[in-house]
Structure formats: structure tokens, C-alpha cells
Amino acid sequence: MGYLTGFMEYNRKDQDVKDPVERIKNWEEYVIRFDDQEIKEQSSRCMDCGTPFCHTGAEWEGAYVGCPVNNFIPEWNELVSEENWEEALRNLEETNNFPEFTGRVCPAPCEGSCTLAINDDPVTIKSIENEIIERGFDNNWVEAKVPERRTDKRVAVVGSGPAGLAAADQLNEMGHHVTVFERDDRPGGLLMYGIPNMKLDKDTVDRRIKVMKASGIEFVCNTEVGVDITREEMKRDFDSVIMCTGAQDPRDTPIENRDSKGIHFAMDYLTAATKALETDPKNTPITAEGKNVIVIGGGDTGADCVATALRQKAKRVVQFGKHPASPDERTDDNPWPEFPMTFKLDYGYKEGLETQGEDPRKYEVLTQRFEKNESGQVTALHTMNVEKVYENGEVITNEVPGTEQKWNADLVLIAIGFLGPEQDVLEHFGLETDERGRIWTVDGTKDYRTSEEGVYAAGDARRGQSLVVWAIREGREVAEQVHAYLMDKETKQIV
Template identity: 75%
Template sequence: MGYITGFMEFSRKDQTKRDPMERIKDWEEYVERYEEGELKKQAARCMDCGTPFCHTGTEWDRDMVGCPVNNFIPEWNELVSDGDWKTALERLHETNNFPEFTGRVCPAPCEGSCVLGINDQPVTIKSIENEIIERGFDEGWVTAKRPAAYSDYKVAVVGSGPAGLAAAEQLNEYGHRVTIYERDDRPGGLLMYGIPNMKLEKETIDRRIGLMKAAGIDFQCNTEIGVNLSTDELQDQYDAVIVCTGAQNPRNTEIEGREAKGIHFAMDYLTGATKALESSPDDAPIHAKDKNVVVIGGGDTGADCVATAIRQGCNRVVQFGKHPALPDDRTDDNPWPLFPMTFELEYGYKEATEIFREDPRKYEVLTQSFEMDDSGHVKALHTLDVEKVRENGELVVKEIPGTEKVWKADLVLIAIGFTGPEQAVLESFGLKRDERGRVWTVGSDQDYRTNLDGVFAAGDARRGQSLVVWAIREGREVAEQCHQFLKSIDFVS
């Protein structure tokens, strides 16, 4: 490294975050950019370690180690510390099509596997990545990648989330004509409507889509395959098809009173709130103003619901999870270099704590039933505390008698994950699926061929609900396999 003792001389300093009481007044991103001098110091903390686990990008049983797109992290850290931003950007773009997305919304498994993190705070890899790409846009270094010539082949990509976008960009660089079909009114998939502006402003997505259009990629929005365009027509018009429809089928709960009005899936709530920002936040079809909001589910989507409800002016918001709070430090069964399962105060929780003087998260709580008023609208939740105990060598959730509680609720948001891809478009293709409803693909994890010749699948539709960075990796890999398939057509003919 250019500054070999940086990790001993400089402490970790995260990006500054806007004051919670100020940022809740708008829908803008809550994280501010680094000053250049501080960023160089943070990059200089990279150790030039013998084996940089940060970019290994592998799965270990059900855990994750390092960056799935195998970013050249130590290299661009050194380049940033030396002030060579343009070369750092070139190295970053070699492995990651959209660092402005991952630099904002990725949970940073790279930092969890940073060697410095064994006995100190890890390098601020995610923030450095984001600053590299933003510096690239500021300087005009990020431009459309239009190929010198096009082949005679056309590829349809179904779905414009990160997997579909990455696949399309790679195939366009290979020189194939690519059209992306998106059923919504704007491309981006869950990046556009599933992640609030506070984490990812939509101008950032539009900026990248504009470059892709300038590079020659065609976008067809408001087009649902199997409805507006049949799968037979699609396959007749294109030499190959890549299915990247995501895994957006929400997990439901069947407890008593579920049919009450005012109970919604979290993604419906977030999508409506984000779309409303194009006109007025008050136009959101599901609104939390002056309501007692309960979020069921303890993950990131639930956290986004908390932050959104606060900005809409809720009376109170709580979030229920059936698991205990995560520990402050790694436990013995969560060693480095695995992704650290430790307690964090996410942006929405910080905001709620400032406003309501308590963390909105309630741990080890099980919702038992919903209570309705005379008009059939939800008015309360009935819960019971639970605990995790070990029985016959396995952890099980057990109810604790006598811990019943009743919570006022005018709006309930279900954020307990997804069960897999929506099945309609997969059925219209005649795609084989596995026992979880995901698109079945041939052979190894890196084989994206489906049971239909010339039809491939990637991203959450194939692997199930996952991270943006995994979607980008799969999009890049499926593009390479599709490219080889198209080359084989020439060989056979």
C-alpha cells in the first residue's frame, strides 16, 4: 500500500449522517459525502494483508464471506489513498456495473471480512466505493458504453432489477441488441420502488438508466410478459431470453383477523409511498399520518417501513420480531470472516428513538391475532412474548404464558420476507421450478440455463431473495453464458 502504517495511525470514521430531526422533514438521502482528505485517510487504513478476504465473494454453508462481485478492494483503496481516482474507478467498474447502488444499499459483507476487523474496526470499504463512483460522475468519467458494432443477435431481458440491468449492460458490451421488459412504469425493479429515497434517491437510478439507453439498450416499460406480450411472441422475436423477475411474492400470515382493513404488505406500502413522491407525499395510497403503526417483521424492509411512517407523520410506530436482539459483538458461532450478526441502530431506528425516546423494535414478540372495529378496520394486535430455547440440540421458539399484550394499531405492515418469485410469468414460459418455486437451472450454481433452450434465469428469481450485489454478480455471469450460447449458434449453423 502507498501508506503502509495507515491502519495503525488512523481510526475508522464513518460518513457523516444528517441530523435525524432534520432529515425526517424530507425524503432525501440521509448520508453525506466524505471530504477528500478524510477519505484518503480511510483508504490508507487498508492493510495490504497477505490474503484479502474482503473480495473473496464466497458462500460458506449458509453464511457469506467477502464481496460477491469480487471487487478489487485493496487495489482501489491504494489508488484512492494516492489520489488516483480515475484509475480507481476503472478498477471498480471492471467487477461492478453499478457501484452507486451497492455503495448505498449493500450491507457490506466485504467489511465483515476485512482482516483489520479481527481486532479493530474494518476499513470503510462501502463508503469509499460510493465516493469513487460519485467522483467519476462529477468528473465526467462515467460515460455510455456503446459497442463499436452489433451482432445479428437480439436478447430479451425480462425484469429491470439489478440482475437484469447487469445482464443487459454486459450483453450490450458484447455487441448484442438488448431489450429490457419491465412491467412497471419505470425501470429499476426493487431499486426503484422497493428501497426508499432516503437510502437511494431515484435520480441515481435514472442517471444510470440514461447511460444505458445512450449505450443502445432498449427499455420497454409498462409491459408484462404473459399479459401485454406473450412468451411465444417474445421467444419468436429474440434469439435468447433472460428471466430476471425477482422474488417479490410476499410471505403472508394466516392468523385470526388477517382480513381486517388497514393490514398491508410492506412492499405495497413502500411502493405506493415512493411513487407518490413524483407528485406529493400526501398522495400515497397507504398513509401513516396520525396513525399508530405496527410493523411485523424485524428485517431491513421493516426498518424502511419505520422510516417511511415517520416521514408521513405517524402517531407512533413499533416493530415486532420473534427473534432476540442481536449481540453487540460477534458470538463464537459467528466468527470472522463471516458476515457479522451484531446489533446496529439503523437510520429509521435512530430517527424513531429521537422522536419517541425509545427504540421501536420489540424483540421476541409473536403476533397472535388482529382485532377489528365495527367497520372491519384493524384497531389492535394481540401478542405473546416468546423465547428461544434449545431442545434436542435445536433452537426452538417457545411461547411464554402470561405475557399477553394488546397494542393499538391503525395501520399494520407485514414485512416477514418473501416466499419466492411470482409464478404467473414463469408458468407462461413453461419454466421448471424447484420445491421453493424458484426457476430451476441446470447443474452448478454458475449454470443459468433453464429447461428451455435459449432461456436463462438469474438473480432472485433463481436464487431466492438475496442482496443487490448477488443480483449483479448473477447478471454478469448469466450474460457471459448467454453470450457463449449465441456464439454456439454461429458454430452450429
């Protein structure tokens, strides 16, 4: 502990953010970094508990507990409080390949499991983590990991999202030759085009890719496996293949008039908006400017749609969710150290509140049908309120009679999650899938081998839609198994 009584003397302070009304005028990151005194005080709040649940990284009865990559949180909190930044960075890099990503977009399950959170506000772990890596880049402490010796083994990683990048980073450091295939025009996967700039600036992604390239990792973009390169070619040219294709098959809502113009999947909308920033923000095929926008579904993707629509100068933005609002405090069935399922005002909702005068979210609302005009353009949604009740130990969602309502809509964004990975590439490789369409592996929690010899899977393609930090963990773990597989093969020549 850098300061024995810090947790008693200092209150939690979150990072300052730019004014919501002002920040929607641009696409810049909205969070402001701590100054030296703030970061020293916040890191000194860490108690260095006997059992630091913050870094346990476990799933307990379906709930997350602590950091999935097992960051040494108390250790680097102490180092930060002592202003030993370079050592704090080295400590952080032992467990997390990309702290600049998790420090921006992770929901911080570590903080929900902080011992202080039992009866106080947790340590600002996520913000401290991000400050460590940013100071690392500021001072040129983040270096390319060029291995002293290389094996003669070649590994192909399909997909350049967080799981694929983590696997590539680890295997390269072990000395193998790694090539990452990405079907889009820039590496990063979800990090590049699925997360808006105001949460994760693309220069931050490019900065990390540059380091990885300098480490010896090859990136091949605009290449779709199964179309531009075949399974046979990959098995001929590589000793192992890792499938990290993500879970990007969107869940749809097949209701009346779903074929109307102006109804889009959320990820298509977010991707188009982000790509347009490279040239002209207004030159996007899907825009919310001047429109009544309705987002169906919640979660981070829904919040990102709200924030993006506000920056595109939407007339009004509303978001529907079929679940009730989360409680202000933990419920009895959501105890510490589980991730707290409590009410939060995410950045996009705060912006909606400040600019529209109300939280954009409408709870316990079910969309029943769309309405369109003669040209096929969506003009409205018809909804009904729902309520959840318990019957025979099960949760049942019932419609509430008399709550029918019509909402004007010019643009509808569907953000109700993902079914799993896209199936074309899996079928091309002949990979078995489970009952949910995910890539089948020998053990759903520990063994990343697929049904095909030498082919492994990690990240959302294997576990389903999840967090960036879980993808990094899986990328690291699959790398260990692929390394063992490669070194078990006959040829172990060092070149």
C-alpha cells in the same frame, strides 16, 4: 498500500449523517459524503493484506464471506489514497456495473471480512466505493459503453432490477442487441420502487438508466410478460430470454382477522410512498400520518417501513420481531471472516430512537391475532412473547405464558419476507420450479439454464430473496453463459 502505517495511525470514521430529527422532515438521502482529507485517511487504512478476504465473494457454510462481485478493494483503496480517482473508477468498473447502488444499499459483507476487523474496526470500504463512483459522475468519467461492433443476436431481459440491469449491461458491451422489459412505469425494479429515496434517490437510478440507454440498451416499460407480450412473441423475436423477475411474492401471516382494513404488505406500502413522491407525498393510497403503526418483521424492508412511516408523521411506530436481539459482539459460531451477525442501529431505528425516545423494535414477539371494529378497520394486535430453546439439537420457539399484550394499531405492515418469484410469468413460460418455488436451473450455483431451451434465470427469481450485490453478480454471470450460448449458434454474423 498508499500509506504503510495508515491502519495504525487512523481510526475508522463513518460518513456523517444528517440529524435524525431534521432528516425525517424530507425524503432526501441522509448520508453526507466524505471530504478530501477524510477519504484519503480512510482509504489509507487498507492494509493490502496477503490474502484480502474482503473481495473473496464466497459462501461458506451458509455464511457470506467478502464481496460477491469480487471488487479489487485493496487496489482501488490504494489508488484513492494516492488521489488517483479516475484510475480507481476504471478498476472498480471492472467488477461492479453499479457501484452507486451497492455503495448506498449493500450491507457491506466486504467490511465484515476485512482483516482489520479481526481486532479493530474495518476499513470503510462501502463509503469509499460510493465516493469513487460519485466522483466519476461529477467529472463525467462515467461513459456509455457503445460497442464498436454488434452481432445479429437479440436478447430479452425480463425485469429491470439489479440482476436484469447487470445482465443487460454486460451483454450490450459484448455487442448483442438487448431489450429490457419492465412491467412498471420506470426501469429499476426494486431499486426504483422497493428502496426508499432517503437510502437511494431515484435520480441516481435514472442517471444510470440514461447511461445504459446511451449505450444502446432498449427499455420497454408498462409491459407485463404473459399479458402484454407472450412467450411465443418473445421466442420469435429474440434469440435468448433471461428471467430476472425478482422474488416479490410476499409471505403472509394467516391469523385471525387478517382481512381487516389497514393491513398491508410492506412492499405495497413502500412502493405507494415512493410513487407518491413524483407528484405529492401526501397523495398516497396508504399513509401512516397520525396513525399507530406496527411493522411485523425485521430486515431492511422493516427498517425502511419504520423510516417511511416516521416521514409520513406517524403517531407512533413499533416493530415486532420473533427473534432475540443480536449480540453486541460476534459469537463463537459467527467467527471472522463471516458477515458479523451483531447488533446494529439502522437509520430508521435511529430516527425512531431520537423522535420517539426508544428503539421501535420489540424482540421475541409473536402476533397472535388482529382486532377490528364494526367497519372492518384494524384497531389492535394481540401478541405473546416467545423464547428460543434448544431441544435435541434443534431450535424450538416456545410461547411464554402470561406475556399476552394488546397493542393499538391503525396501520399494520407485514414485512416477514418473500416466498419467491410470482408464479404467473413462470407458468406462462412453462418453467420448472424447485421446492421453494424459485426458477429451477441446471445448477443452483453455476449454471443459469432453465428447463426451457434458450431461457435463462438470474437474481432473486433463481436464488431467492438476497442482496443487491448478489443480484449484480448473477446478472454478470448469466450474461457470460448467454453470450456463449448465442455464439455457439450457427449465425455469427457481425453487422
